[in-house]
Amino acid sequence: MRADRILNRERKEKLPAPVLMVAATFLFATMGMCVKFASAEYSTSEIVFYRGLVGAAIMLVLTRTHGLTLRTSLPSLHFSRSITGVSALGLWFYAIGELPLSTAVTLNYMSPIWMALMLLGGSAFLGGRGVDVRLACTVLLGFAGVVCILQPTMEHNQLWAGLMGLLSGLLTAMAYLQVSALGKAGEPEGRVVFYFSLCSIGAGALVTSLVSGWHVHTLKGLSMLLAVGLLATLAQLLMTRAYAIGRMLVNGSLQYLSILWSYFYGVLLFNDLVTGLGLLGMGLIAVAGIAAARLRQSITPANSINTAPGP
Numbered sequence: 423m424r425a426d427r428i429l430n431r432e433r434k435e436k437l438p439a440p441v442l443m444v445a446a447t448f449l450f451a452t453m454g455m456c457v458k459f460a461s462a463e464y465s466t467s468e469i470v471f472y473r474g475l476v477g478a479a480i481m482l483v484l485t486r487t488h489g490l491t492l493r494t495s496l497p498s499l500h501f502s503r504s505i506t507g508v509s510a511l512g513l514w515f516y517a518i519g520e521l522p523l524s525t526a527v528t529l530n531y532m533s534p535i536w537m538a539l540m541l542l543g544g545s546a547f548l549g550g551r552g553v554d555v556r557l558a559c560t561v562l563l564g565f566a567g568v569v570c571i572l573q574p575t576m577e578h579n580q581l582w583a584g585l586m587g588l589l590s591g592l593l594t595a596m597a598y599l600q601v602s603a604l605g606k607a608g609e610p611e612g613r614v615v616f617y618f619s620l621c622s623i624g625a626g627a628l629v630t631s632l633v634s635g636w637h638v639h640t641l642k643g644l645s646m647l648l649a650v651g652l653l654a655t656l657a658q659l660l661m662t663r664a665y666a667i668g669r670m671l672v673n674g675s676l677q678y679l680s681i682l683w684s685y686f687y688g689v690l691l692f693n694d695l696v697t698g699l700g701l702l703g704m705g706l707i708a709v710a711g712i713a714a715a716r717l718r719q720s721i722t723p724a725n726s727i728n729t730a731p732g733p
Contacts, residue, residue, distance in 0.1 A: 438667075438668070439663075439664040439665075439667050439668020439669070439672070439673060440664075440668065440672060440673075440676060442660045442661070442663055442664035442667075442668075443660075443661065443664040443668065443672075443673050443676040443677065444676060444679060445660055446657045446658075446660040446661040446664060446677075447657075447676065447677055447678075447679040447680040447683060448679070448680075448683050449653045449654075449656055449657035449660065450653070450654070450657045450661075450680045450683075451527065451680045451683030451684045451687060452649075452653055452683070452687070453649070453650055453653035453654045453657065454518055454523055454526070454527055454680075454684055454687070455523065455684075455687045455691065456646045456649040456650045456653065457469060457515050457518045457519070457646075457650055458518050458519060458523055458692060459642070459646045460643060460646040460647055460650060461515070461518065461519030462519075463637060463640060463642075463643040463646075464637050464643060464647070465630060465633075465634035465635075465637070466512055466515045466516045466519065466634075467512065467625070467626045467629035467630040467633065467634055468626065468630050468634065468636065468637065468647075469515050469626075469647065469650060470508065470511055470512050470515060470622050470625065470626035470629075471622065471623055471625075471626025471627050471630060472626070472647040472648075472650065472651060473511070473619075473622060473626075473647075473650050473651045473654060474508075474618075474619040474620065474621070474622025474623040474626060474651075475619075475622075475623055475651065476647075476648060476650070476651020476652060476655065477615065477616075477618075477619035477622070477651050477654060477655050478616060478619035478620055478622075478623060480651070480652075480655045481612055481615050481616040481619060481655070482616065484612060485612050485613070485616065490610065490612065490613075492613055492616055494609065494613060494617070496604065496607055496609060499600070499603065499604055499607070500604070500609075500613075500614070500617040501617075501621070502600060503597060503600035503601060503603075503604060503614070503617075503618070504617055504618045504620070504621030504622075505621065505625075506593055506596050506597045506600060507593075507594075507597040507600075507618050507621070508618070508621050508622050508625045508626075509593050510530075510590045510591075510593035510594040510596075510597055511590075511622065512625075512626075512629075513586045513587065513589055513590035513593065514526065514530050514587065514590040514594075516583065516586055517529060517530070517583050517584070517586050517587030517590060519583075520580065520582075520583035520586075521580060521583050521584060521587060522688050522692070522694035522695070522696055522700075523684045523685075523687055523688035523692060523694060524681055524684040524685035524687075524688050524694065524696060524704060525571055525584070525587070525694075525696070525700065525704075526583075526587050526684075527680055527681055527684040528567075528571065528681050528684075528703070528704045528707050528708075529568070529571065529584065529587030529588050529590065529591055529707075530587060530590050530591050530594060531591065531677075531678065531680070531681065531707060531708070531711055532564060532568065532588060532591030532592070532595075532707060532711070533591045533592075533594040533595040533598065533711075534595070534674075534711040534712075534714045534715045535560065535561055535564035535565075535591075535707070535710055535711055535714050536591055536592045536594075536595035537595045537598065537599070537714070538557050538560055538561050538564075538714035538717070539561050540595065540599075541557065542557055542558060542561065556713075556717055557714065557717050560710045560713045560714040560717060561710070561714070563706055563709065563710040563713075564706065564707050564710035564711065564714070566703075566706055567702075567703040567704065567705070567706030567707035567710060568588060568703065568707070569703070570699045570700065570702050570703025570706065571584065571700050571703035571704065571707075572584045572585070572588075573697070573699055573700070573703075601614060611662055615655075615658065661673075661677070670715075671715065671716055674712065674715040674716070675712045675715075678708040678711065678712065681704055681708060685704075
């Protein structure tokens with residue numbers, strides 16, 4: 423019956439969930455491309471600030487248009503989720519600026535594998551029925567992909583950026599769990615995104631003022647900053663709708679198309695050199711992430727959450 427309801431909902435939509443998902447992955451990859459261009463003129467904290475500014479403005483208009491309220495009874499939960507998410511976003515943007523675009527995007531897609539590792543650790547800590555061998559294998563496969571990407575031939579500064587990208591994936595996984603808690607508490611996603619955007623504004627402004635300083639705008643730089651905010655927000659809305667009307671496992675698999683789009687952007691626009699071992703690592707992480715999402719849903723279907731890219 424549940425599958426029939428999903429199919430009926432998809433038929434009523436002008437665009438089916440897979441089409442929305444593919445469009446969202448393309449927009450996310452395009453956002454990454456804009457971040458890389460913007461990083462040549464602005465610091466990471468500035469990009470985070472303007473991404474939050476545009477996102478907050480869009481969500482404010484949307485919520486007011488639909489007659490929704492932004493008041494919340496869970497400020498502390500919003501604050502902790504936002505701090506985690508903004509930290510993940512900043513590390514990811516830093517990695518995008520320092521690494522080949524597809525490499526930075528792939529490392530952020532480690533989040534489903536990190537969540538699988540958390541599930542394994544939680545089960546062992548609570549004295550569960552034992553380690554799920556299949557889930558453990560997906561974790562090992564994902565980290566084998568990381569080893570391939572962070573190969574010893576990387577320059578030292580790239581290795582540091584790679585570790586920051588890897589950490590962004592871990593923090594993103596933690597942010598997903600906090601978003602899940604907010605959803606179970608009845609908080610709509612628009613409200614979650616709005617407070618996340620506010621935190622991005624505050625954190626970005628604070629770090630920029632104290633550390634990096636503000637840069638003078640150019641037409642190209644300003645257009646890139648605006649594009650980052652618009653593309654990120656639109657992509658998130660499309661992906662949210664795809665998860666609402668479509669099958670989670672199909673959407674979870676299609677989201678890895680962002681790596682492919684990012685690879686083409688990197689090669690065509692930034693002359694990124696991706697080695698065969700690096701491509702193997704991307705493939706291993708994609709396969710492991712899809713497998714981890716599928717296994718996690720079969721193990722804990724009631725707690726499955728949206729594993730969309732980015733914090």
